[in-house]
Structure formats: structure tokens, C-alpha cells
Amino acid sequence: MQHRRWRRLVVGIGSLLALLVVWQVLTSIIAYTDDAYVHSELVTVAPQVAGVIVSLQVGDNQAVKRGDLLAVIDRMPFQLARDDRRAAVQEANAERDGGRDDMAIARDQLTTAEASLKYATEEQARLATLSGDEAVSQEQLERANELLQRATTQQATARASIDRAAQSLARLEALAARAESALALAEWQLGQTEIRAPVDGTINNLNLSVGDSATVGKALIGIVDDAGWRIIANYKEGYIRDMQPGETAWVWLDTHPWRFYRARIQGIARGISRGASEDAILPYVAPTTDWIRLSRRFPVTFTLVDPPPDLTLYMGADARTLIFR
Template identity: 50%
Template sequence: MTRGRRVGLAAAIALALFAAYEVISSFVAFTDDAYVQSDLIALAPQVTGRIIAVEVADNQDVAEGDLLASIDPIPFQLAVDQRRADLAEARAQIASDQHRIASARDALAAASSAADFARENEKRLTTLASAQDVSRVALDQASDTLRRADAARDAAQESVAATEATLSMHQATEARAVSALALAEWQLARTKLAAPTSGTVTSLSLRVGDTAQADVPLIGIVDARAWRIVANFKESYIRGFTVGSTAWVSLDSNPWHLRRARVAGIARGISREAVPDRLLNYVAPTTDWIRLKRRFPVTLTLVDPPSDLKLYMGADARVVVLP
């Protein structure tokens, strides 16, 4: 075979392989850039205090609601007791105010009745005085009695208003005491750290005597209910993907087994720059036939995985999707 024919044959074979690759890739998409993913829950206490008990060990499986650790409850219980005393005092003051208001209203009713009687008496004597049936002294005494009765009624009205204002102030104090007690009870309840979901404790370094800071993560839990496979596929593949497409997954942590999976989601965007703290994922491009090809994350979920299958967050995987 001449050199020219050998070159031509090699070119034909290369062209045939390329054509076969393009045809196959239209029906089968493969990537080895895939990994196991789950949700990592960074459990942080909502109150600050000293750790008095740690109920779990590193890498221990836990169920939702299991007790993980306890913060010293004594300071929080004392705060609850204080708030309850404040509330009891506020309510006792309100009861006293209500009694004073009742007395003030009774006094106002009596003063109003006396003022009405004095007014009628002064009016009657004025009529009689015009006919000179009573003395001027008697009329003056009646007028003076009316003025004193009106003043007493006004004072009684002011007393009622003052006691009602005091009641309103103490009712506001009661409302604040109720809120303060609710907050103290809420903080006391937060001295128990419970698992928010079923999963596995990871990277535990918490010890008795440590100081827990509010909103600072203490315990990590890998969520047992959120396992998925994230596979980065070249952009030329994803055009044929749809949610629900069948896929096959090989896990490096469980080799020589193909697991059936379904496409659960396809990323609609990636970042073109490796800039942190962006909402779009950045996936480094790969060199393919000179051109840099972008890759898009595709999320897959395993279909009916066996109950004894152990998944490991971050483990490598290989994925084949049948569009």
C-alpha cells in the first residue's frame, strides 16, 4: 500500500470515528465529571451558653428530632422565673387599678348626683327669691353649695381619668411582661439542640465545656433525604435532555454497579468567570477539538436505590444519559 493510500485510509478512519462519535453522542451522553451531592446543614444554636452535654459522636447517624447537645439551662430558667414574677406584679397592679377605677366611678356618680341636686335646689330658690319668698342669704348659700358640688364632680371626673390612664400604662407594662416571658421561655427551649432532619453528623469537634455562640454553627449534618447526583455535561449534550430522562450512574464508592436515575433538573445558566459569591455556578470549561466547551450542571436522582446503599457527599460518579 502506497503512502498516499495509507494517509487516505487513516483520514477516512478518523472521519468515520468522528462521524460515529457525533452520531452516538446524539443518542447517548456520557460524563465522568459527576459527583454525589446532598445538603449540608450547619446547625447553629439560637442562644449563647456553656455546653453541658454532647449526645452524639462524629459520623453518627441521627433521626429528625434526636437530641444532639445541651446548653446550660440554669441562666435561662432564672430569666423565665424573673419574667413570670414581673408579669404577676403587672397583673396585680392592674387588679389594683381596676379596683381604684371602680371606687373613682362610684365617687363620680355620687358627686354628679350631689351636683344635680344642688343645681335643682339653686334653681328652685332662685324662683322663690324672685317672689321674695326666701331670703337672699339662703339663695347665696344654695349657689355656693352648687359651685362646691360642681367642683367636686369635676375633681371626681379627673380622678376617673387619671386612674384609667394609670390602668392603660400598667396594661402596656403587662403586654411587655408577656412578651418578655415568651422570649425567655423560647430561649430556654433553645438550650436543647435537636436534629432538624435525618442524616449523619460530620466533622464534630464539640466538647462539654465549650461556649456555644448564637448563630455560629456547631454541628454539621449531611441530610439523608437530599441525596442526588450532579453531573457536568458539555453544552452540546444538554440540548436533548428533558426532566425525567433516563440515566445510568456508576458510583466510585460502589463500583461495578449501574444505578438507574432520572434527570431532575438542568441548569439554565452558568457563570463565565470564576467569581465567588455569585448565584450562578461556575464550571471550568474543557478543551475539545481546540474549542473550549462549556459544561452545565445536570441534577439526577437515583430510582429506587437499595436501602443498604451508602452514599458519600463529594464522591465521584460517572453518568450516561439517554436523551
């Protein structure tokens, strides 16, 4: 009887060891996890201007292409602002053109004053030379001196006028440029009343109606990006040391069961957060499941290789991944 007990004990221990060996062998050649899911980018579309939604061009779960019109914000306030800025540009340009005309007149006056000064200087010098030989009267020389003084004053006045005209023109040029910038901003804001799709994708969880208020920076529409599909699988830390980007893998999708899809490892996370935090940059993978403490797991990203054209992926759907080593 005792011999049978020992025999059963030995057989039990041997079976357990055999199972452990088999498990170790399997885990050394197969890396499998069912802690995986389908993921893409959820692009949130937020308006750049505030206003009332007057038109909604899409419905929930509708496929859209980049540039498609999604919704329209009331354009009237922005059209009025654009027209006002356009009138301001015309006024500023008219004042700037007037300043340019004043500048041209001031330059002409300076040219005339400098020519007069040159003549008066030469004439005064000539008469001063002749006065030494008593070839001209003292009265003629005094008139030449007065003419030179008057020409000098006129030239100084012309220079001051051109300085004032230049300062005024610079101010008017700046005002015209500011008006042009304000018009460009008003036209841009008017264009932003048309909310368009930034990517190809599918409208998701639409909760928007005509008459709703749009706030700058507040998301109105979510689009699941068609170009960002991938599988995120959380692997135990004991597996990831042997993984390499580009390695072949197989993916089971719960939305399309009983078939494995070929995939490749796109990347392996180099770090995870040790604690949950809403603003953490590092990903956090909870180490407990149903009160069972698990080893740390790291996100591994997979992309499907030549998926069937009719394969529809769903963001957040469960998946399983398998790697043969």
C-alpha cells in the same frame, strides 16, 4: 511505492472521518459525563444562645431523627433569668391590678359626682323658679347656688382623677405586657439550651466536646440531610439543549460500581458564573482540566428512581450519568 503511500493516506483519512462520524452519531444518541457527584444538604446546627456545653448526646457519623437531642448548654444562667422575669411579671401584674382598682374607684367617684351635680342642678333650677314667686328665701337660693358650684367642682375633679387613673393604668398595662414578653423570651432562651436535630440525617465531622463554648449563630454540628439526596452532573453546553426535566437517565456510583441506577432529570441550571467567586449565587464550573480548555458545562440535577432500601449514598462521592436519546 507512491501508490501505496496515497492508499495509506486515503485509508487513514477515511478511518479518521469514520471515527468522527461514529463519535457524532454516538454523542447524538448518548449523553454521558463522568464529571458528576453525589450531593445532599449539609444542615449546620448553630445555637441560639451562648454558653458552655455540659452534655453531648451524639457521636460522629451517628444517624439522628428530627427533634433528637444533640447537645445541652449550661441551663443555670437561663433558669435564673427566667425566675427573675417571672418575679418581675408577678410584681408588674400586682401593680397593674392596683391600677385597675384605682380606675374602678375613680369611676365610682365620677358616678357619684355626676349624680350630685344632677341633683344640685335640678334643685337650683327649682328654687330659682320658686324665688320669683317669693316662695323661697334668698338664703335658700344662695345655698342651692353654692351646692351647684360645689357639685360642679367635684365633677370636674372626678373627671381629672379618672383621666389620671386611665393614664396610670395604661402605663401599668404596658409594663405588665413588657414583663410578660421578657418572661416569654427568657423561657424561649431556656428552651434553646437544648440543641436538637432540625432534620433526619447523619452527624458529619463532629468536632465538639463537653466544656466547649457555644456562640450564637456559630455552627457546632453538621448533619447530612437524608431527604435531599441527588446527583449533580456537569454537562457540556452542546448536550443540554435536548434535555428535559423528567427524562430518564442512568447513574453509576463509584461507591457502588458495576451497576447503573435509574434516575430522572430534576432540573437543568439556567445559568452559570463566568468566574470563580465565593459569594456568587450562580454555580461556577471550572472550564479547564489539567490545563486543557473545555467547553462550558452546566449543572444538571438527577434524582434516583426507587433506589434500593439498602443503598447508602455519600455526599461528595463521584458518579457518572448516562442518557439515551
